Amino acid sequence: xxxxxxxxxxxxxxxxxxxxxxxxxxxxxxxxxxxxxxxxxxxxxxxxxxxxxxxxxxxxxxxxxxxxxxxxxxxxxxxxxxxxxxxxxxxxxxxxxxxxxxxxxxx
Amino acid sequence: xxxxxxxxxxxxxxxxxxxxxxxxxxxxxxxxxxxxxxxxxxxxxxxxxxxxxxxxxxxxxxxxxxxxxxxxxxxxxxxxxxxxxxxxxxxxxxxxxxxxxxxxxxxxxxxxxxxxxxx
Numbered sequence: 001x002x003x004x005x006x007x008x009x010x011x012x013x014x015x016x017x018x019x020x021x022x023x024x025x026x027x028x029x030x031x032x033x034x035x036x037x038x039x040x041x042x043x044x045x046x047x048x049x050x051x052x053x054x055x056x057x058x059x060x061x062x063x064x065x066x067x068x069x070x071x072x073x074x075x076x077x078x079x080x081x082x083x084x085x086x087x088x089x090x091x092x093x094x095x096x097x098x099x100x101x102x103x104x105x106x107x
Numbered sequence: 108x109x110x111x112x113x114x115x116x117x118x119x120x121x122x123x124x125x126x127x128x129x130x131x132x133x134x135x136x137x138x139x140x141x142x143x144x145x146x147x148x149x150x151x152x153x154x155x156x157x158x159x160x161x162x163x164x165x166x167x168x169x170x171x172x173x174x175x176x177x178x179x180x181x182x183x184x185x186x187x188x189x190x191x192x193x194x195x196x197x198x199x200x201x202x203x204x205x206x207x208x209x210x211x212x213x214x215x216x217x218x219x220x221x222x223x224x225x226x
Contacts (some may be wrong), residue, residue: 001171006129034212043204043219044152049212091211092167096142098152 002090005097012107017078020103023071023088032092035064035073038101039084048073049091080106081103109133109215111205116220123195123224129188129205129217137161137183139215140208143190146219147201155179155203156190171201195224 003026018041023033031051036044045053048064051071061076075082083106088099115127127143142156156179158168167179178191188205200223207215 032211036213043215043216045211045216046214049210049214053210055214089152089154089212091208091213094154094157095170096154096157099155102153 001095002029002092002097004088004090004099006086006088006102008102009100010103010105012105013078015078015080015107018074018076019104020075021073021086021088021104023066023073025069025071025090025101028068029090032090033064033066033071034089034091035062036087036089037044037082037084038087044087047086053073067070076105083107109207111207111215111217113203113205113217113220116203116222118223119195120181120223120226121196121224124191125195127190127192127203127205127220127222131186131188131205131207134207134215136181136186136207138209140211141179141188142179142206142213143179143188144204144206144207144216145199145201145222146204149198150162150201153201157208158188169223192222195222197224200224 005024013106035048038044052064086102110132113129141155157168158179176194180189202219204219205217206213
């Protein structure tokens with residue numbers, strides 16, 4: 001199975017800052033990488049798929065990049081509603097696997 | 108508005124069975140691959156099973172950890188997804204989410220249903 005490794009595991013930032021979360025795949029997944037946001041007590045929501053395509057309704061301050069085995073999610077000008085957990089997931093065929101998550105907290 | 112609503116979770120004894128159901132609305136259910144994903148503090152997010160379209164002969168795929176124990180199925184006429192879970196063990200405990208996939212990522216998620224396997 002393809003292993004997905006996310007870093008950092010946790011991150012503290014202030015409103016208005018820019019943050020980057022990275023995700024590494026154990027083998028080449030081309031651009032089949034998705035990012036999800038999960039708020040406390042809620043289900044995950046798709047942010048980005050195919051590494052850089054924003055899902056419908058996702059603000060443009062979110063951006064995804066990368067291909068192959070190295071990927072990143074960048075959030076420009078953090079807003080209060082952006083705090084929560086973020087997960088990467090490869091969608092290059094089954095079994096799909098998720099990263100361990102990054103918890104983004106308010107500084 | 109897209110909505111996925113799971114039901115059927117609860118407490119079950121080890122070795123027992125449970126069937127989860129998910130009803131979809133707000134999108135063309137029959138055009139979407141569907142998956143079950145579970146989440147637990149110990150394992151995080153874990154994909155469980157996927158079912159494809161009628162045109163794919165409803166092909167199914169399973170995580171190794173549930174192969175032979177769980178069965179995913181769908182009823183397109185009712186916009187419903189199911190997960191039959193047998194031989195349940197403590198490690199199957201978690202929140203089970205129904206997801207809809209049009210991009211091959213998990214585009215839509217339900218609110219989840221909690222499954223606890225314990226004596």
